Amino acid sequence: MRIRSLALLLTGALAISSLSAQTKTTKATATAPAATAEPAKPPFQLFALPYATDALAPVISQRTVKLHYGKHVVGYLDKLNKLVRENDIKERDLVRLVRFSSGAIFDNAGQLLNHLLYFKQFRPYEAGRVTEPQGALRAALLRSYKDFDAFKADFEKAGGEIFGSGWLWLSTDEAGDIYVEKTSNAGTPVTRGRVPLLAIDIWEHAYYLDYENRRADHLRAIWQIIDWEVVGRRYEARAKGVQL
Numbered sequence: 184m185r186i187r188s189l190a191l192l193l194t195g196a197l198a199i200s201s202l203s204a205q206t207k208t209t210k211a212t213a214t215a216p217a218a219t220a221e222p223a224k225p226p227f228q229l230f231a232l233p234y235a236t237d238a239l240a241p242v243i244s245q246r247t248v249k250l251h252y253g254k255h256v257v258g259y260l261d262k263l264n265k266l267v268r269e270n271d272i273k274e275r276d277l278v279r280l281v282r283f284s285s286g287a288i289f290d291n292a293g294q295l296l297n298h299l300l301y302f303k304q305f306r307p308y309e310a311g312r313v314t315e316p317q318g319a320l321r322a323a324l325l326r327s328y329k330d331f332d333a334f335k336a337d338f339e340k341a342g343g344e345i346f347g348s349g350w351l352w353l354s355t356d357e358a359g360d361i362y363v364e365k366t367s368n369a370g371t372p373v374t375r376g377r378v379p380l381l382a383i384d385i386w387e388h389a390y391y392l393d394y395e396n397r398r399a400d401h402l403r404a405i406w407q408i409i410d411w412e413v414v415g416r417r418y419e420a421r422a423k424g425v426q427l
């Protein structure tokens with residue numbers, strides 16, 4: 184705001200100076216357009232959705248996506264940018280910021296990272312199309328579960344056990360072992376030294392408009408829109424750290 188005010192003052196000063204110059208000379212010259220101050224780029228920007236806001240329906244409605252992405256995620260982003268500026272934080276790597284921050288900065292940076300992982304792992308809904316993980320991720324899951332359905336049942340059960348707001352995760356470590364994890368609020372496997380693969384938002388804003396209090400129904404339906412190619416790539420590139 185101060186930069187903008189200064190720019191306006193300078194513009195005004197140039198105009199007065201130019202007017203004065205014109206009155207002293209007989210030749211009137213066109214004045215160059217005044218330069219406008221560019222607003223400073225925010226430290227962190229909003230990520231783009233890789234699909235239309237209605238693409239996940241009916242598993243997740245357009246109304247929920249618009250509210251979730253357009254209001255909740257934007258709210259975390261705006262608060263994070265405000266805190267980063269106020270505290271003169273130079274870190275611009277979101278994963279490192281999450282790993283080494285605490286308090287309100289962790290809460291908002293964690294939520295931005297968690298939602299990035301969440302929204303990027305879905306693909307548009309297609310009636311009747313159900314896929315399963317393939318390749319190395321499938322092999323890793325089958326080292327711990329007798330089949331994919333057993334994994335899904337265990338994952339959904341863990342999601343039902345989260346008390347209050349939080350996240351349900353499939354994560355891995357450098358060795359490639361897999362973990363089903365539960366975190367509260369903005370918690371993430373990143374702070375445990377693990378790499379998130381699948382992030383399911385258990386905050387009510389993620390499902391309440393569509394499923395009311397039926398969280399289990401939401402978890403049962405969400406398999407229909409998981410993009411296992413994205414999740415599989417996160418697994419295969421785990422040595423490089425968090426893959427967004």
Ligand SMILES: [Fe+2]
Nearest residue numbers: 255384386389
């Ligand atoms: Fe959320």
